[in-house]
Structure formats: C-alpha cells, structure tokens
Amino acid sequence: MNFKRVKYNPEKIIPVLIVCLLLSSCGERESEDRIIPQPYKGNLDRLASDLREARSGMEFILVKPGEFMMGSGEAEADRPAEHPRHRVTINRPYYLGKYEVTVDQFQAFVEDVGYRTDAEERGKASGWDGRRWGKKRGVNWKNPGFDQETDHPVVCVSLNDGRAFCRWLGDEYRLPSEAEWEYAARAGTDSAFYWGTGLEEVCRYANGGDLSAGRIFDGWNTSACDDGYAWTAPAGCYLPNRWGFYNMAGNAWEWCEDAWHGSFAGAPPDQGVWGEIGGGGRRVLKGGAWYFEPRDLRVAARNSHRAYEATNGAGFRVLRDISE
Ligand SMILES: [Ca+2]
Numbered sequence: 001m002n003f004k005r006v007k008y009n010p011e012k013i014i015p016v017l018i019v020c021l022l023l024s025s026c027g028e029r030e031s032e033d034r035i036i037p038q039p040y041k042g043n044l045d046r047l048a049s050d051l052r053e054a055r056s057g058m059e060f061i062l063v064k065p066g067e068f069m070m071g072s073g074e075a076e077a078d079r080p081a082e083h084p085r086h087r088v089t090i091n092r093p094y095y096l097g098k099y100e101v102t103v104d105q106f107q108a109f110v111e112d113v114g115y116r117t118d119a120e121e122r123g124k125a126s127g128w129d130g131r132r133w134g135k136k137r138g139v140n141w142k143n144p145g146f147d148q149e150t151d152h153p154v155v156c157v158s159l160n161d162g163r164a165f166c167r168w169l170g171d172e173y174r175l176p177s178e179a180e181w182e183y184a185a186r187a188g189t190d191s192a193f194y195w196g197t198g199l200e201e202v203c204r205y206a207n208g209g210d211l212s213a214g215r216i217f218d219g220w221n222t223s224a225c226d227d228g229y230a231w232t233a234p235a236g237c238y239l240p241n242r243w244g245f246y247n248m249a250g251n252a253w254e255w256c257e258d259a260w261h262g263s264f265a266g267a268p269p270d271q272g273v274w275g276e277i278g279g280g281g282r283r284v285l286k287g288g289a290w291y292f293e294p295r296d297l298r299v300a301a302r303n304s305h306r307a308y309e310a311t312n313g314a315g316f317r318v319l320r321d322i323s324e
C-alpha cells in the first residue's frame with residue numbers, strides 16, 4: 001500500500017484546535033489521524049504524460065513530484081485564511097483532470113446509476129441570480145438559474161455529489177486535496193495569479209466577473225476587461241496554465257477534500273488531505289467562479305461550504321491516483 005495512517009503531531013494540532021474552538025471557525029472536530037502519502041516507488045519516466053478515461057472521455061495530465069510554497073505572498077497579506085505561506089512537498093505523482101467536470105460528463109453518470117444530487121433531494125441550491133445571492137427553490141445542476149451548454153462545467157453539485165461521481169469512475173479516482181489542487185494550479189509559479197500579477201490578463205485566462213457580467217449584473221464590481229461570458233463558459237475556454245490545466249481560475253469553484261481551517265497555522269507539509277477524510281463538515285473550494293472579481297481568482301484564494309451544500313458557482317475536478 002502507498003499510504004500509512006500516523007498520529008499527527010499534537011503540539012501543532014492542539015493550539016489550532018483551541019483557536020478553532022474559541023473562534024468557532026473550524027466547523028468540525030479535527031481528527032488526530034490523517035493519511036500521509038508515501039514516496040512513489042515506481043519509475044516516473046514510464047508514466048504517460050497524459051491519458052484519457054475511457055468511460056467518460058475525461059482527459060488527465062500527469063503532475064510530477066516537487067515542492068512549492070502554498071498560500072498567499074506578502075503582496076496578498078490581507079487574507080488571513082491564506083497565511084502563513086508554507087512549504088509543501090509533493091512526493092507522489094498523480095493525474096489531474098485537464099478540465100472541470102462538464103455537464104455532459106455528469107449527465108452520463110446520473111443516467112447510468114440513477115443518481116440524485118443533494119440539491120435535487122433538498123429541492124434547492126444557493127446562488128447568484130444576477131441581482132442577489134440566496135437559496136433558490138428548484139435550482140439544481142439541470143437548472144442552475146441560467147443557460148448552460150453541455151460542455152460547460154457542471155455546477156450546483158455538492159462535495160458529496162463530486163465524491164459519488166469519482167466512485168462511479170473507479171477506485172483510483174477522487175477529489176484532490178487542497179495542496180494537490182494548488183500545486184497543479186501554480187504550475188511552478190509563485191505569483192498571485194498563475195499567469196503572473198497582471199490584471200489586464202485576467203480575461204485571457206479566466207472566466208470571472210467581467211464587463212460582460214457588468215452589463216447584466218447592475219452595479220456589479222468587475223474586471224476592466226471582457227471575457228465574453230456573463231455566466232459559465234465552455235471548459236477549455238481561455239488560456240491554460242503552464243502545465244496545461246484549464247479554468248483552474250474562474251468558471252466554477254472546485255471542491256477539495258480538506259476540512260476548512262481559518263488559517264494555515266499547523267497545516268501539514270505534505271499533499272495529504274488536512275482533516276478527517278469522508279467527514280461532512282465545511283470543506284475547501286478553490287479557484288473562484290464566473291461572477292467573482294480578480295482577487296477571488298488568485299491561486300491562493302479559498303472558500304468553503306458544507307459537504308451537502310450546492311451553489312451555482314461550484315463544480316469540481318477529478319484526480320486519478322497512481323499505484324506503486
Ligand atoms: Ca465572465
């Protein structure tokens with residue numbers, strides 16, 4: 001097996017627990033046990049640089065081991081949830097979806113197993129309707145409150161729905177940890193955006209709240225450029241990051257498995273999930289979405305919802321583990 005369960009360092013966890021209890025910011029109790037990925041024993045050179053999953057047609061890109069600094073830098077110092085910036089070692093390679101999971105891929109899963117999403121079961125989802133944010137009756141992945149094509153990212157899906165989709169694909173598929181997501185999104189960069197720091201380039205790389213959105217969302221705070229879409233855009237629109245991943249900034253927020261913590265104090269130095277795997281409390285989302293201004297499209301930006309919550313700005317991307 002490639003993973004071992006170890007007792008996490010209580011000297012680091014206990015202060016975080018105390019702060020969380022005082023601030024009521026964690027949402028769920030931290031587990032003392034976590035799974036730490038073990039170094040890869042295979043030959044990296046023998047791994048394909050990309051692959052296609054036969055059932056869904058989803059494309060994946062190989063992410064090789066390395067190190068990176070996780071969280072926001074000095075120029076982004078007003079964001080306590082993204083601090084302290086800390087070194088993370090990625091010691092196992094993995095494949096990550098080149099694109100967000102699309103409406104037609106999610107539909108194939110639903111039709112195959114008769115799945116009903118959390119939003120369908122609850123009869124509602126949250127979202128932005130162009131005028132206000134709130135819970136909307138009858139809103140779900142089939143009807144997110146705006147028109148979508150089948151190649152757009154599926155939204156109004158909960159963390160639970162994302163996990164169910166991964167189980168359908170097979171045992172080696174799962175949602176990424178936040179560290180695995182941010183390592184792939186940064187793609188070797190350490191700037192606020194994975195294209196650098198330029199706000200003038202936002203609309204070339206990301207579908208966010210832009211001038212197209214500003215023409216529809218009255219009084220909305222937008223980028224000073226036009227990316228062409230007020231709502232979601234096709235997966236594969238815009239420029240990819242340096243490693244070939246599309247829309248990691250913007251379009252749909254993307255679920256990660258980590259439990260929500262109000263800062264990175266005590267964060268693990270590896271790619272493993274921070275927090276109990278399979279829990280139902282608040283979980284991390286990354287990347288920003290179609291209605292957000294540029295600061296929420298930064299690589300370090302973080303959001304959280306409960307595992308059952310669905311919003312019309314949130315979707316997900318799939319990770320495929322590599323054995324050995
Ligand atoms: Ca847009």
Ligand SMILES: [Ca+2]
Pocket residue numbers: 100247248249250251252253254287288
């Ligand atoms: Ca995205």
